[in-house]
Amino acid sequence: MRRIQFTAALLSAVLLTACGSSAGTESTTASSASSNETFRVGMECNYAPFNWTTTTATDTAQPLTSADYCDGYDVVIATKIAEAIGRDVQVVKTDWDALIIDLQSGSLDAIIAGMTDTPERSEQVNFTTPYYVSPEVVIVRADSELASITDIQELSGYQVQGQMGTLYDTIIDDIDGVIHVAAATDFPAAINALQHGDVDAVTSELPVAIGVTAANPDLAYVQFEEGHGFTSAGDEGGVTVSIAIAKGNEDLLNEVQTALDAISEEERQEIMEAAVIRQPASEE
Numbered sequence: 001m002r003r004i005q006f007t008a009a010l011l012s013a014v015l016l017t018a019c020g021s022s023a024g025t026e027s028t029t030a031s032s033a034s035s036n037e038t039f040r041v042g043m044e045c046n047y048a049p050f051n052w053t054t055t056t057a058t059d060t061a062q063p064l065t066s067a068d069y070c071d072g073y074d075v076v077i078a079t080k081i082a083e084a085i086g087r088d089v090q091v092v093k094t095d096w097d098a099l100i101i102d103l104q105s106g107s108l109d110a111i112i113a114g115m116t117d118t119p120e121r122s123e124q125v126n127f128t129t130p131y132y133v134s135p136e137v138v139i140v141r142a143d144s145e146l147a148s149i150t151d152i153q154e155l156s157g158y159q160v161q162g163q164m165g166t167l168y169d170t171i172i173d174d175i176d177g178v179i180h181v182a183a184a185t186d187f188p189a190a191i192n193a194l195q196h197g198d199v200d201a202v203t204s205e206l207p208v209a210i211g212v213t214a215a216n217p218d219l220a221y222v223q224f225e226e227g228h229g230f231t232s233a234g235d236e237g238g239v240t241v242s243i244a245i246a247k248g249n250e251d252l253l254n255e256v257q258t259a260l261d262a263i264s265e266e267e268r269q270e271i272m273e274a275a276v277i278r279q280p281a282s283e284e
Contacts, residue, residue, distance in 0.1 A: 039082035042094040042102055043113035045070040047187055049211050049275040050114045050241075053093070058278075062091040073207075073275040074112045077131060077263070081112075081243075084259035085252075096165055096186075100124055103246050110256060111244035116167050126247055128257045130240035132268060134205035135223060136171060136230045139194060139212055142220040146201055151228040158200040163187045167239055168203040171230040194219065203230075205239060207276055215281045 045053045045064065051072035054061060060076050061069035070091045082089035094102055099115070102108045103125055117127040138155070140146040146158065156177035162169035164183035172180045181199050184190035190202045191212060204212070209221035224230075243260065245253040 037088060038090040038109075039078070039085065039087040040090045040092050040107070040109045041074075041078040041082075042092045042099050042108040042111045043070065043074050043078075044096055044186075045072075045091070045093045047114060047208065048072060048279040049207050049272065050074045052280060054280060060274075060278075062089060064091065064093050071275075072279070073132070073272050074114065076271050076275070077260075077268075078110070078112045080263060081110075081256055081259040084262060085255045100244070103244060106246070109245075109252065114241050115244055116239060117242040118167075121244070124247070125244040126250070126253050127242040127244055128253070128260050130242050131260055131263075132241045132272065133238045134207055134241070135238040136168070137204055137206050137209045137221045137223045138201040139191070139204050139209050139219055139221045140201045141194065141197075142213075142218055144200065147220045147222065149222055150224065152224060152230060155201055159198075160201045160203065161190050161193060161199040162203040163190055168205070171232050172203055174230045174232050191216070191219070207272055211276055211279045 043051045045051050049072055051070055051074045053064065054069050054071050055067060056071075057063075057069055058071060060079075061071035062075055062079065064070050070093060075091060078091065079089045092102075092108060094108070094113075096113070099108070099111050099113060100121070103111055111125075112131075115121070117130070121127070138146075138152075138160070146155065149155065152175050155175045157179065159179045159181045160172050160175065161181040162172055162183055164185055166183075169183040172178055181193075184193060184202075187204075187208070190199070193199045194202050195216070195218065204221065206221075206223060213219045213221050243256055245256060
């Protein structure tokens with residue numbers, strides 16, 4: 001939903017360990033298990049309500065360490081798919097820039113992390129059909145004059161920031177005359193910059209914005225009507241998110257797609273609504 005291709009230079013900069021996992025990866029279990037028995041799913045665990053890290057064990061959370069868990073919309077979707085294909089889910093906390101690298105190396109079986117199927121990414125990995133569609137919004141300070149805008153072009157001349165390597169950095173250029181601030185390393189960093197007055201607005205997707213503004217009364221989000229919002233993100237009513245599977249693993253791709261097809265649109269919305277409600281007041 002929010003993601004775009006990272007550069008070839010970044011690919012060469014990330015080193016894989018001898019066991020095939022990246023330095024940015026944290027496995028969910030201390031005991032090793034065959035990849036035939038587990039469904040190893042990569043995600044950041046840092047992007048509520050899609051995925052976040054917590055110390056609270058719940059029916060929906062999956063363990064990261066003996067003390068930490070990952071919960072969220074993506075975790076529930078991953079768990080349901082794993083059950084449908086007869087495997088045990090294993091969430092692997094992975095830095096965003098390492099996700100595709102780890103999938104290609106065989107350290108992951110799938111990426112379920114708010115990743116958009118772009119032409120560039122499709123050259124590297126295969127994707128399922130979208131499992132969620134989300135409108136694009138901007139988050140602003142609640143006391144700002146921008147809280148009442150109705151068109152993205154009203155952001156012209158203002159400082160707008162997105163997350164590095166994501167679609168939400170790219171769409172900023174839809175705004176004529178915008179001051180496109182260098183991308184934040186992660187989403188919490190962008191929100192921190194907004195709250196400290198370093199930027200005027202942060203691009204986001206609606207479920208994330210709802211959670212952020214609920215936890216931070218000093219912030220507000222602006223949703224735009226059709227024809228007044230971002231145009232480069234797609235034409236399906238918002239940005240789509242899909243599941244990535246490694247090239248050459250068509251059997252798993254077909255299994256995952258069949259499992260995904262069995263989750264109705266109504267159930268997907270219910271899962272998201274529940275994730276929005278239970279997400280932490282602030283990211284841990």
